[in-house]
Amino acid sequence: MTGHRRSVLLASPVVAVLLALSVAPLALVLVWSFWQWDPAIYWMRPAFVLDAYQSVVGTDRLIVIVRTARIALITAALALLLGYPVALFMDRFATARERTILMLLFLVPFFTSYIIRTFAWRLVLGRTGLINSFLVRAGLREEPLEWLLFSDFAVHVGLLASYLPFMIFPLLLAFGRIDRSLIEASEDLGGTFGQTLRHVILPLTAPGMFAGSLFVFVMALGSSVEVQFLGGAAASMIAIMIQDVIRVLNFPLAFAISTSVVLFLILLLIVGSRFLGLARLFASVAR
Amino acid sequence: MSAMIGPSRRWLRAGLAGYTWIVVLFIYLPPVYLLLLSFNPGLLPSVPTLSNLSLKWYRALLDEARMLDALQASVMVAVVTAVVTTVLALLGGLAYRRMAANAQVGFFVFVVFPMFVPGVIQGLALSVILRVLGVTFSGWTVVAGHLLWSLPVVFIVLLTSFSVLRGSLAEAAQDLGASEWRVFWDITFPLIRPGIISGASFALLLSFNEFIRAFFLVGGQDTLPIYMFGAMNAGTSPTIYSLAGSTLLLSALGFGLALVGLTLLKTRRGWAHRAVQSS
Numbered sequence: 001m002t003g004h005r006r007s008v009l010l011a012s013p014v015v016a017v018l019l020a021l022s023v024a025p026l027a028l029v030l031v032w033s034f035w036q037w038d039p040a041i042y043w044m045r046p047a048f049v050l051d052a053y054q055s056v057v058g059t060d061r062l063i064v065i066v067r068t069a070r071i072a073l074i075t076a077a078l079a080l081l082l083g084y085p086v087a088l089f090m091d092r093f094a095t096a097r098e099r100t101i102l103m104l105l106f107l108v109p110f111f112t113s114y115i116i117r118t119f120a121w122r123l124v125l126g127r128t129g130l131i132n133s134f135l136v137r138a139g140l141r142e143e144p145l146e147w148l149l150f151s152d153f154a155v156h157v158g159l160l161a162s163y164l165p166f167m168i169f170p171l172l173l174a175f176g177r178i179d180r181s182l183i184e185a186s187e188d189l190g191g192t193f194g195q196t197l198r199h200v201i202l203p204l205t206a207p208g209m210f211a212g213s214l215f216v217f218v219m220a221l222g223s224s225v226e227v228q229f230l231g232g233a234a235a236s237m238i239a240i241m242i243q244d245v246i247r248v249l250n251f252p253l254a255f256a257i258s259t260s261v262v263l264f265l266i267l268l269l270i271v272g273s274r275f276l277g278l279a280r281l282f283a284s285v286a287r
Numbered sequence: 288m289s290a291m292i293g294p295s296r297r298w299l300r301a302g303l304a305g306y307t308w309i310v311v312l313f314i315y316l317p318p319v320y321l322l323l324l325s326f327n328p329g330l331l332p333s334v335p336t337l338s339n340l341s342l343k344w345y346r347a348l349l350d351e352a353r354m355l356d357a358l359q360a361s362v363m364v365a366v367v368t369a370v371v372t373t374v375l376a377l378l379g380g381l382a383y384r385r386m387a388a389n390a391q392v393g394f395f396v397f398v399v400f401p402m403f404v405p406g407v408i409q410g411l412a413l414s415v416i417l418r419v420l421g422v423t424f425s426g427w428t429v430v431a432g433h434l435l436w437s438l439p440v441v442f443i444v445l446l447t448s449f450s451v452l453r454g455s456l457a458e459a460a461q462d463l464g465a466s467e468w469r470v471f472w473d474i475t476f477p478l479i480r481p482g483i484i485s486g487a488s489f490a491l492l493l494s495f496n497e498f499i500r501a502f503f504l505v506g507g508q509d510t511l512p513i514y515m516f517g518a519m520n521a522g523t524s525p526t527i528y529s530l531a532g533s534t535l536l537l538s539a540l541g542f543g544l545a546l547v548g549l550t551l552l553k554t555r556r557g558w559a560h561r562a563v564q565s566s
Contacts (some may be wrong), residue, residue, distance in 0.1 A: 004385070006467075011382035014375050014398060018438070021431050022401045025412035032415075086310050089303035098304075104546070105311050110440075111492035112318070112538040115512055116531040119519050120317030123324060123332060130320055161314050193299060222405020224499060229519070239407040239499075246411065258408040265403055273396065 026262055033255035044252060052256035061241065061257070068238045071152070072220035075159045076213040079167040082160065083212065087171035088201070103172075106165045118158050118229045125149040125157070125230070154230035162226065163219045167212035174208020175201075214272055218265060318535055325532030330525055344529035354514055354530060361495055361511035364426050368433040368494035373487040375434075376441040380449060381475075402439035406499035409435055414503035424506035432500035437490040444489060448482020481549045488545035492538055 033052050035044035055061065090099050109117065124130045125148040132144035147153055178201065186196040224239035231237075236244075238261060245254040324332045328341035335341065348354060379398055383391055401409060410432055417428055452475060460470045476483075498512035505513060511534065518527050 007382045007385035007390075009382075010378050010385070011394065014379035014382070014438070014442075017375060017434065018398065018401065021413060022404070022409065022435050025416040026404070026409075028416055029408075029412045082310060085303055086307045089300075089307045093300045093303055094307075102307065102311070105315070108539065108542055109314060111489060111496070111542050112535055113496040113498070113512060113515075113531075115496075115498050115516055115519070116321070116535055117318055119527075119531065120321040123321055124317045128332075130316075161317070164310070164314060193296070218403050218405075222407060224407055225516075239405055242407050242411065251415070254411065258411065262404060262408060269396070269400070269403065273392070 026258075029255045029262075030259045033252055033259045035252060037250065037252050042249065052252035053260075055253055056256050056260060064236045064241050065238055065257075067236070068221060071155060071159070071237070072217045075156060075163065075220040076167075076217040078156065078160055079164050079216040080209055080213050083164055083167035083171060084209070087168055087175055087205075087208075088197075090168075090172060091175035092201075106168050109162070109165055114162055115225055115229075117162060118225050121154065121158050121161065121230055122149060125154050149230065150232045151230075152232070152235070155227050155235065158226040158230045159220050159223060162223070163216045166215040166219055170211035170215065171205060171208040174205040174211070178204045210272060214268060218268070221261070221265075321528060322532050322535060325528035327525075327528075332525070332528065344525050345533060347526050348529050348533065351526065353509075354511075354518075354526075357509050357511045357514035360426060360508045364429050364433065364501075364510060365491045365494040367426070367430050368437055369487045369491040371430065372434055372437040372441050372490040372494075373483060376438055376445050376486060377483060379442055380445040381471075383446065384449060384452075398442050399439040401435040404435075406436070406497075407503075410500040410503035413500075417504070424504060426506070426508070428504040428506065429501045429510060430494075432504040433494040433497050436497055436500055437493045440493060441486040441490050444486040445479070445482050448479050448485070451478050451482075484548050485545050488541060488548075492541050495541075496534070496538060 032044055034048045034050070036047040036049050036051065038045045056065075086102075090102050094102065122129070126132065127144045127146070127149070129149065131148060132141075135141040136144060182200050182204070183196060186200045191199070222239055224237055224243070227235050227237045227240060238257065242254050242257055245257070320334075323334050325344060326340045326342070327333055327335040328339060328343045329335075379394075383394055386394060413432055413435075414424075414428075417424070417431075422428060456478075457470050457474050460474055465473070496512060497510075498516055501510050501513060502516075509517075515527075515530060515534070518524065518530065
C-alpha cells in the first residue's frame with residue numbers, strides 16, 4: 001500500500017498543475033458559455049441561456065466549422081496516404097542507419113518554429129516564389145500560377161508539411177508491435193509482398209493509422225497560422241473565428257465555440273481509446 | 288523476407304526509398320530555401336550566388352532593439368518552462384511506473400490531453416481565468432501556457448527513456464537495504480539521465496518556438512515568435528529572413544546538441560559497463 005500512496009504523492013504536482021492550468025479554465029469556459037453577455041459591464045452575468053450556442057449553429061459560423069472539419073479531414077486522409085509508405089519503408093526496408101537518420105529528420109520539425117515553416121511556404125508558392133519562377137524560366141508557363149498561394153491548396157500543403165510527422169510516429173509504433181513471425185509465416189507460405197501487406201501488415205497497423213489520423217485531424221482542426229499565412233482572403237478556420245469573436249468581446253460566443261470543439265475532441269479520444277486500441281498503442285511506448 | 292528475394296524486392300526498396308526522400312524534401316525544402324534567401328544581400332528575396340553570400344541582414348538584426356528584447360524574454364521563458372516541465376514530468380513518470388495498469392491508462396490520457404486541445408482555446412481559457420483572478424500578465428503567465436504544451440511531450444519522452452530501467456537493479460539495491468532515495472539517486476536517476484536531458488532540451492525548444500499559446504498570455508513584453516508573427520504579417524523588412532533563419536539554426540543547433548549529449552552519455556555508460564565487466 002505504501003507504493004500506492006507514494007505514487008499518488010508523486011503524481012499530485014502534475015495533477016494539480018494540469019487541473020489548475022488546463023482543466024479548470026476549460027471547465028469555466030464551459031460554464032461561462034451559458035452565461036449572458038451584459039454590455040453594461042463588459043462581462044457576463046450568471047444565467048443559463050443558449051444564446052451563444054444558437055449563434056454558433058446559426059449564420060455563416062456553421063460554414064466555417066464545417067469548412068474547418070473538411071480541411072482537417074482531407075489533411076488527415078492525405079497524411080495517411082503520404083505517410084504510410086514512409087513508415088513501411090522505415091520499418092520493413094530501411095537499414096538501421098537510414099532508419100535513425102529518417103527518425104531524426106522527422107523529429108526536427110517538432111522542435112522548430114511552425115510559424116517559420118509555414119511562412120517559408122509563401123516563398124516557395126508565391127507569385128515570384130521558387131516554383132513559379134522555375135516554371136516561368138523553364139518556359140513551362142507564360143504566367144505564374146495564381147492558385148499556388150493564398151488558396152485552399154496552399155493551406156493543405158502547409159498543414160501536411162506541418163503535421164505529417166504526427167502521422168509517421170504512431171505508424172512506426174504500430175509497425176514495431178507487429179509480431180515478426182506473422183510476416184515470416186505469410187512469406188514462407190508463399191505470400192507475395194502485396195498479399196502480406198494486405199492481409200497481415202495493413203490490419204495489424206490499423207491502430208497506428210487511426211492514432212496518426214486522429215492526431216493530424218486534431219492538430220489541423222485547431223490550426224490557425226497555416227490559414228493566416230497561406231489561405232485566401234476570405235478563408236477562415238475555427239481558431240481564427242474564435243480570435244475574431246474575442247476581438248469584438250463576444251466572450252460567450254467564443255466560449256461556446258471552444259466548448260463545442262473541446263467536447264467533440266474528448267468524444268473522439270474516448271471513442272479512439274475504447275474501440276480502436278489507442279491506449280494500448282501508447283502503453284507500448286512506456287514498456 | 289524469404290519469399291521476396293532478388294530484383295522485385297530490390298525495386299520495391301528503391302522505389303519506397305526514393306519516395307521517402309521526396310517526402311523528406313517536401314518537409315525540408317521551404318525552410319532550407321528560406322535559409323538560402325536569408326544570406327542574400329539584396330532588398331528583395333532572391334537566391335544569392337556563392338560569391339554573393341552575405342551576413343548583412345544577420346548583422347542588421349543586432350540593431351533591432353525590440354527584437355532583442357523579445358529574444359531575451361523568450362529565452363527566459365523557455366529556460367523556466369524547461370526546468371518546471373522536466374521536474375513535473377519526472378515526478379509524473381515515476382508515479383506512472385508505480386501505478387496499476389488501469390490507473391496508468393487514465394493517468395496517461397490525463398497528462399497528454401492538453402496536447403490535443405487547440406492552442407487558441409487553451410490559451411484563451413487560461414488567459415480569461417487569470418484575468419478574472421486579477422493576475423498580472425508577464426513572463427510567468429506565458430510559462431503557464433507553454434507548460435501545457437511541453438509537459439505532455441516531455442512526459443512521453445521520459446516514459447520511453449524509462450524502458451532502460453530494469454526493475455531487478457533497483458530491487459537488488461533495495462534488498463541490500465538501500466533507502467528509496469538512494470535507489471533513486473544511485474540507480475534510477477543515472478539510468479534515465481539521457482531521457483531527462485533530452486526531455487529538458489525538447490521543452491526548451493518547444494517553449495522557445497511556441498506562438499499561439501503565448502499570444503493570449505503575454506504582458507507588456509512580446510516573446511520572439513509573437514514579434515516574428517507581427518514582422519511576417521507586416522512583411523517588408525529583409526531582416527525577417529535573417530531572423531527566421533537564425534531562429535531555425537538555433538533550434539536545429541539545440542536539437543543537435545541534445546543529441547550529441549545523449550550519444551556521449553550512452554558511450555560513457557557503455558565504457559563504464561565494459562569496465563565493470565572486464566574487472
